[in-house]
Each structure stands twice: as C-alpha cells, then as structure tokens.
Amino acid sequence: MTLSDVLRTAVFSLRGNWVRSALTSLGVIIGIAAVIVMVSVGQGTQAEIDKLVSGLGSNRLDVQSGAGFGGGGVRMGAGSSLTLTEDDADAIRSDIPEIAFVAASLRGGSQLVYAENNWSSQWQGVQADWFAINSWELASGDGFTSRDYGSGTKSVILGETVRRELFGDEQALGQTMRLGRVPFVVVGTFKSKGQGGFGQDQDDLVVVPLQTARRRLSGANAMPAGAVQQIALGVAEARDLEYAQGEVEALLRQRHKIQPGQDDDFNVRNIAQIVATRTQTTKLMSLLLGAVASISLIVGGIGIMNIMLVSVTERIREIGLRMAVGAGPRDIRRQFLAEAMLISLIGGTLGIAIGVAGALLVGKLGSLPVQLDAQVIGMAAGFSIATGLFFGYYPASKAAQLDPIEALRQQ
Amino acid sequence: MTVDITVPAIEARGLGKVYSPGREAEVVALRNVGMRVGRGEFIAIMGPSGSGKSTLMNMIGCLDTPTSGTYLCDGVDVSSLDAEGRAALRRDKIGFVFQGFNLLSRMSALENVAMPMAYARSSPVERLSKAREALAAVGLTERANHRPSELSGGQQQRVAIARALVNNPPIILADEPTGALDSRTGEEILALFDRLRSAGHTIVLITHDAGVAAHAGRVFVMHDGELQEQERTA
Numbered sequence: 001m002t003l004s005d006v007l008r009t010a011v012f013s014l015r016g017n018w019v020r021s022a023l024t025s026l027g028v029i030i031g032i033a034a035v036i037v038m039v040s041v042g043q044g045t046q047a048e049i050d051k052l053v054s055g056l057g058s059n060r061l062d063v064q065s066g067a068g069f070g071g072g073g074v075r076m077g078a079g080s081s082l083t084l085t086e087d088d089a090d091a092i093r094s095d096i097p098e099i100a101f102v103a104a105s106l107r108g109g110s111q112l113v114y115a116e117n118n119w120s121s122q123w124q125g126v127q128a129d130w131f132a133i134n135s136w137e138l139a140s141g142d143g144f145t146s147r148d149y150g151s152g153t154k155s156v157i158l159g160e161t162v163r164r165e166l167f168g169d170e171q172a173l174g175q176t177m178r179l180g181r182v183p184f185v186v187v188g189t190f191k192s193k194g195q196g197g198f199g200q201d202q203d204d205l206v207v208v209p210l211q212t213a214r215r216r217l218s219g220a221n222a223m224p225a226g227a228v229q230q231i232a233l234g235v236a237e238a239r240d241l242e243y244a245q246g247e248v249e250a251l252l253r254q255r256h257k258i259q260p261g262q263d264d265d266f267n268v269r270n271i272a273q274i275v276a277t278r279t280q281t282t283k284l285m286s287l288l289l290g291a292v293a294s295i296s297l298i299v300g301g302i303g304i305m306n307i308m309l310v311s312v313t314e315r316i317r318e319i320g321l322r323m324a325v326g327a328g329p330r331d332i333r334r335q336f337l338a339e340a341m342l343i344s345l346i347g348g349t350l351g352i353a354i355g356v357a358g359a360l361l362v363g364k365l366g367s368l369p370v371q372l373d374a375q376v377i378g379m380a381a382g383f384s385i386a387t388g389l390f391f392g393y394y395p396a397s398k399a400a401q402l403d404p405i406e407a408l409r410q411q
Numbered sequence: 412m413t414v415d416i417t418v419p420a421i422e423a424r425g426l427g428k429v430y431s432p433g434r435e436a437e438v439v440a441l442r443n444v445g446m447r448v449g450r451g452e453f454i455a456i457m458g459p460s461g462s463g464k465s466t467l468m469n470m471i472g473c474l475d476t477p478t479s480g481t482y483l484c485d486g487v488d489v490s491s492l493d494a495e496g497r498a499a500l501r502r503d504k505i506g507f508v509f510q511g512f513n514l515l516s517r518m519s520a521l522e523n524v525a526m527p528m529a530y531a532r533s534s535p536v537e538r539l540s541k542a543r544e545a546l547a548a549v550g551l552t553e554r555a556n557h558r559p560s561e562l563s564g565g566q567q568q569r570v571a572i573a574r575a576l577v578n579n580p581p582i583i584l585a586d587e588p589t590g591a592l593d594s595r596t597g598e599e600i601l602a603l604f605d606r607l608r609s610a611g612h613t614i615v616l617i618t619h620d621a622g623v624a625a626h627a628g629r630v631f632v633m634h635d636g637e638l639q640e641q642e643r644t645a
Binding site: 001002009012016144317318321322323324325326327328330349355404405408 | 424472474494495501509513532574
C-alpha cells in the first residue's frame with residue numbers, strides 16, 4: 001500500500017466514526033495545550049527570576065542587626081534590635097580590602113507632605129556608597145554633598161512614585177516638603193526602576209543622609225549611639241563574594257565579642273544565595289507543571305490506545321477480509337498505526353493552536369509571566385507524534401497478528 | 412498472466428492438518444489429502460459440516476499452512492512462506508467469494524471492487540478502470556456507485572465476484588457462494604462462474620448442495636478429513 005492509500009484509508013475510517021475520533025483526539029488536544037501553557041509559564045517565571053538576579057547583581061552582601069533567620073527557638077526578627085553601628089561599617093571598610101562599597105543605613109516610614117498633597121512612604125537614611133550598591137541613578141539634581149552626609153542637612157532625594165504623587169507636573173527640585181513634621185529640601189529625584197522582581201514598587205521611597213535620619217527621623221527611638229539597622233556591602237569582584245562574607249562575619253564576631261558556639265547578633269545575607277534558592281524552587285515548579293501536563297498527555301494517549309483496540313475488535317471482519325484479498329500483516333499494522341497517528345496529529349495541531357492562544361491569553365490577562373518559543377511548540381509537535389506512535393503501536397500490532405481465518409469467522 | 416499449462420493450478424500431496432497436536436483436544440482435520448486441479452477446471456468440494464472442507468478451503472486459499480504434506484499453489488510451495496508471503500500469494504493467485512459477501516458497507520460497489528488492488532501497488536487511475544471492467548464483467552456497470560445496502564443479495568454477490576476478479580487471479584475460491592441466495596439468483600451466480608471458467612479461471616466451489624456441485628466438471632467429497640473424488644454418474 002502506498003502512503004497516500006494508507007492515509008486515505010485512515011481518513012476514511014476515522015470519518016466513519018467522527019464523533020468518536022474527535023473525542024479521542026480531544027485527549028491529545030488537552031494534553032498538548034496543557035504542555036505548551038505549563039512550559040511557557042514555567043519558562044516565563046524562570047526568565048523573570050533571571051532578570052531579577054541580573055538586576056540585583058551577584059556581588060552584594062547585606063548585614064542585618066539581630067539574630068539570623070533559620071534554626072530553632074524563638075528569635076527576634078532581623079533588624080529588630082540594633083546591634084550594628086557606623087563603627088562596624090567603618091571597620092569593614094578599612095579592614096576588608098575585597099569590599100569596595102560600604103553603606104550603613106536606617107529606615108522607617110513617614111507621612112510625606114507637600115502643599116496640600118500627602119503620601120505615606122518609606123524613608124532610608126544612607127551613606128554615600130548606597131547609591132552605587134543599589135545602582136540608583138539621579139534623574140535630576142546633584143544628590144547629596146559630603147557636607148550633607150557630614151552635618152546631616154535636611155536634604156532629600158525622591159523616588160519617582162513619591163515625586164509623582166506629591167508634585168505631579170510641578171518642578172520638585174529645590175522645593176521644600178515635610179517628612180512628618182520636619183521640613184526638607186528636595187536635592188534630587190531618581191530615575192524610575194519600576195517594579196521589582198518580587199512585585200514591589202521600587203520607586204516608592206525617599207532617601208536622606210544617614211546622620212539626618214538619625215537626628216531628625218529616628219529621634220524618637222531610643223537608639224544606641226551610632227546604631228544602624230543595615231550595612232549594605234558590595235565586593236569589587238563577584239568571585240570574592242563568599243570569601244568576603246566569611247571575612248565580614250569573622251570581623252563582626254570579633255568586634256561584637258561573640259564567643260565560639262554563641263549565636264551571632266547579626267546576620268550576613270548573600271542575595272545571590274536567596275535568589276538561587278528561589279530559582280531552585282521555580283525549576284521544581286516548572287518540572288511539576290510539566291509533569292502534570294505530561295500526565296494529561298499520557299491519559300490522552302491511553303484514550304487513543306483504548307479506542308484503537310475497540311476499533312480493531314469492531315472491524316475484525318474487515319481486517320480478515322483485507323487479509324484474504326492480499327493485505328499482509330505489515331499493511332494492516334500500517335493502516336491502524338496511521339489512524340492512531342492521524343488522531344494524535346490532528347489533536348496535536350489543534351492542541352498547539354489552543355496552547356499558544358492559551359499561553360498568550362495567560363500572559364495578557366493573568367499575572368503570570370509567559371515565555372513562548374518555537375522550541376516548546378516543536379517539542380509539543382514531537383510529543384503528539386510520539387504519542388500516536390507509542391499508543392497506536394500495540395493495537396496496530398494486535399490487528400496485524402490476527403489470524404485471517406478467525407477474523408473472517410467473527411460475526 | 413503467463414500461463415504454463417504444464418503446471419497445475421492446485422497440487423496437494425499428502426496434505427495433513429492437526430489442531431492442538433499431542434494434546435487431549437487434538438483434532439485431525441485433514442488426513443493425507445491429495446488433489447490435482449488443472450488450469451481452467453471447475454471443481455466442487457462437498458461434504459457435511461465438520462468434514463474438514465473449510466480447513467481444506469483455507470489451505471487452498473493460502474490462509475493456513477498444512478502440518479504435513481505439500482501444497483503447491485500455482486506452482487508455489489505455500490508451506491515455505493511466512494504470513495507476508497502468503498498474503499502476497501493470496502493477492503496474486505486467489506480470488507475469494509464468501510457466502511456472506513463480505514462487502515464493506517461504507518464503500519460503494521466500485522470502491523469495494525477496487526479495494527484489493529490497493530495491496531497490489533497499482534495506481535489509483537488503473538485501479539478504478541480495472542474495477543469498472545470487473546463490474547462490467549459481472550453486469551453491474553450501472554450500480555457502480557451504490558452502497559452494498561442499496562443492492563440485492565444477488566447483486567452484492569456479483570460485486571464480491573467482481574472483487575475476486577479484479578487482480579485477475581488464476582484461482583477463484585468460492586465458499587457456499589449461493590448459500591445466502593434464492594435458487595433463481597443462485598443459478599445466475601453459477602452461470603457467472605461457468606463464464607469465468609470459460610475465460611480461463613480455475614474455479615473451486617465449496618458447497619453442500621449437490622445441485623450446485625453439478626455445475627462443476629469434477630466433484631470431490633470430504634469425509635472425516637479424507638478427500639475422495641466422486642465417480643461420474645452421467
């Protein structure tokens with residue numbers, strides 16, 4: 001039998017039972033569509049995380065006051081007791097040459113007021129390196145001068161969201177506004193960073209010099225002299241990150257007189273590590289999504305096998321007749337395999353169309369990131385062919401092995 | 412078709428068939444059957460049910476292989492062939508006509524007749540023209556596009572005969588071809604076999620009806636797995 005004969009015969013017999021054929025291929029349609037949507041979402045999430053990692057940089061360390069997270073027992077949250085000081089920051093700066101940037105900081109919330117507008121936001125009191133570590137760039141103004149840092153002037157730099165909410169179309173630079181009850185002069189505005197990797201608005205903040213924050217904004221808190229909540233560090237070379245982390249921990253343990261075996265009163269976080277953990281989780285999630293989708297494809301394939309077995313039983317007389325007039329086992333196997341393949345190919349084609357549409361829809365309407373590429377579609381097409389071959393082979397072989405005498409005798 | 416008169420269409424020597432040999436359910440269906448049918452002969456095989464005539468027919472039709480003896484179908488030793496080889500032999504040498512017609516209900520008469528040619532690697536155009544010729548040979552040209560359900564029993568059997576003829580096989584094997592038909596229609600079908608014999612086909616008719624068997628040149632009788640040629644009474 002030529003290929004076109006095989007195909008024509010397959011189309012003919014599928015059309016004869018088209019509702020059943022359509023329902024059977026529905027299993028494959030759902031399976032393939034699920035694979036495409038799930039894999040696209042998985043890949044999209046992965047791409048988002050990758051973007052996040054590159055945004056954070058892999059040469060950053062954060063030192064927080066208070067006990068570390070993890071481990072047993074009840075502990076205070078990070079930053080809840082102020083054990084770090086500006087002197088710690090200075091010591092790191094002078095003792096650990098691998099660390100290029102050091103910025104101690106304080107933070108808090110405050111009501112921001114300009115004219116009749118007000119806005120509740122976060123303030124950060126920072127040292128000069130903070131801008132470089134967090135890669136903040138100014139959209140306008142000159143930022144803080146060394147005098148601002150040294151004597152704690154009432155200068156403020158606004159994030160884009162704050163600038164928009166308070167000033168709208170007005171010029172913000174040089175204006176006086178209030179943080180709580182304290183008047184500040186706007187000396188700069190930041191370029192927008194947009195949404196962060198965890199979905200937060202990165203532009204909703206104001207920044208003041210550390211000394212200003214200590215004297216004017218945290219004044220109500222009973223704070224130890226020179227206390228800071230956080231010290232952000234940047235290593236010059238990413239490969240020194242882990243070494244630098246060890247050095248910082250050793251230096252601070254020594255400075256804080258922590259005995260061996262005693263818990264640290266600070267913790268050093270390596271953001272790259274956190275992100276790596278998250279990447280791991282996402283990969284696992286992608287794998288699970290893919291597995292669920294694959295299972296539905298397998299179920300679709302079993303549906304094909306089931307229907308093909310029914311079809312072989314129903315058409316046993318036809319098979320016997322075809323064998324009597326000269327069809328060999330190979331011809332019969334080919335014919336039934338072609339029918340199974342046709343069901344799964346039609347299902348695969350429709351499934352790809354629906355899957356692509358579904359993935360695009362999820363990307364448009366849902367909050368999930370979606371990445372659709374040709375590789376996924378090609379893989380889905382390959383899956384549908386493989387499904388037809390794999391699940392069609394057994395029924396087709398069964399048909400081919402029928403004894404023509406027995407088959408003709410069936411009523 | 413190249414015809415070698417010296418080679419018989421059917422030659423069986425010492426043919427035996429045993430089902431489930433060596434077990435309790437052992438059944439001896441054929442015992443030492445020998446027959447020789449020349450080209451262009453019309454023979455009938457008679458016998459009560461259970462006598463082994465179906466087994467013999469399956470053997471002649473290359474659907475089954477003997478457990479002992481040899482069978483040469485148009486000069487080809489069947490026992491040496493596998494399932495694919497026997498299928499090819501059936502395609503080229505045998506045309507089957509069944510009691511129950513065995514037409515595919517979803518195909519037209521023409522498509523039914525053309526069906527065996529799909530396995531003979533002929534072009535679709537050639538197939539249709541040959542199928543038309545075969546339908547014309549059985550006098551059903553006007554019914555070519557009708558489904559089997561739209562045809563009478565006699566017409567359906569003629570479509571089945573056209574299907575058996577379409578690959579121009581040397582041997583036509585008919586199993587109770589008139590069994591499902593009334594006697595008048597049965598006579599028409601038998602007249603058709605007479606014509607095919609005149610055209611050079613070897614015809615093997617299996618029947619239990621002596622009146623049907625009377626159309627044949629020679630009559631064999633099966634009894635308990637043994638074959639005997641009937642003495643001519645006329």
